[in-house]
Amino acid sequence: NAGVTQTPKFRVLKTGQSMTLLCAQDMNHEYMYWYRQDPGMGLRLIHYSVGEGTTAKGEVPDGYNVSRLKKQNFLLGLESAAPSQTSVYFCASTYFPRQSSYNEQFFGPGTRLTVL
Amino acid sequence: TQLLEQSPQFLSIQEGENLTVYCNSSSVFSSLQWYRQEPGEGPVLLVTVVTGGEVKKLKRLTFQFGDARKDSSLHITAAQPGDTGLYLCAAGNQFYFGTGTSLTVIP
Numbered sequence: 001n002a003g004v005t006q007t008p009k010f011r012v013l014k015t016g017q018s019m020t021l022l023c024a025q026d027m028n029h030e031y032m033y034w035y036r037q038d039p040g041m042g043l044r045l046i047h048y049s050v051g052e053g054t055t056a057k058g059e060v061p062d063g064y065n066v067s068r069l070k071k072q073n074f075l076l077g078l079e080s081a082a083p084s085q086t087s088v089y090f091c092a093s094t095y096f097p098r099q100s101s102y103n104e105q106f107f108g109p110g111t112r113l114t115v116l
Numbered sequence: 117t118q119l120l121e122q123s124p125q126f127l128s129i130q131e132g133e134n135l136t137v138y139c140n141s142s143s144v145f146s147s148l149q150w151y152r153q154e155p156g157e158g159p160v161l162l163v164t165v166v167t168g169g170e171v172k173k174l175k176r177l178t179f180q181f182g183d184a185r186k187d188s189s190l191h192i193t194a195a196q197p198g199d200t201g202l203y204l205c206a207a208g209n210q211f212y213f214g215t216g217t218s219l220t221v222i223p
Contacts (some may be wrong), residue, residue: 002217041215042120042215043204043213045211045212059211063211090158104149105161105206107157107158111156
C-alpha cells in the first residue's frame with residue numbers, strides 16, 4: 001500500500017496564478033484533511049471531508065477550495081495564489097469518525113508551495 | 117491565539133541527555149496525541165493519552181496526560197540522534213495541533 005500520496009512535491013507560483021494539489025489514499029479511509037504548516041504555527045486545518053461528496057471548512061479556509069468527488073481523492077485548489085499562501089501543505093486521512101478518541105491520522109509527505 | 121501551546125519551541129541537546137517538552141492549553145480534551153515529524157515527511161503518531169493522569173511509555177519516551185486533561189508532557193531519556201525531529205501534540209478531535217517543538221540531538 002502506498003498510504004497517502006501527494007502531487008506535486010514542490011511548486012512555485014506567481015501571484016494570481018491558480019493550481020490544484022492532489023491527495024490520494026489507498027486505505028479506504030472515510031475522513032480526509034488538508035493542513036498547512038508554517039514555522040512556529042504547527043499544523044492548521046484548511047478544509048476537511050467526512051466522506052465522498054462532502055466537504056467542510058476548517059480553521060483557515062479563506063483562499064482555498066476543495067473537492068471530494070471520489071472517496072480516495074481529496075483536491076485542494078488555489079484560485080488566485082497570494083504570497084501569504086506560501087507554505088507546506090499536508091494531506092491526511094483517517095478511518096474512525098473524528099468523535100473517537102482513538103483516531104490516528106495518516107499523513108502524506110507534503111507539498112512545498114512558494115508564491116512569488 | 118493557539119489552542120495548544122508547546123514549549124520550548126526549539127531544543128538542542130547532546131546525545132545521552134534527558135529532556136521534557138510540554139503541551140499546554142486552557143481547554144479540556146477528551147484525549148491528546150503526540151506526533152513526530154522528520155524533515156521532509158508528514159507527522160507520524162506516537163501515542164494517544166485518554167485518561168487524566170495517564171502515563172504511557174514507548175521505549176525511552178514517557179508521555180503523561182495532566183490530571184485535568186488540559187496539558188501533556190513528553191519526556192525522553194538518554195536522547196539519541198534518531199530522536200531528532202519536530203514533536204507535535206494534537207487535540208483529541210485532531211483538528212488542532214500544537215505549535216511544535218523542534219528537537220535536535222547532537223551526536
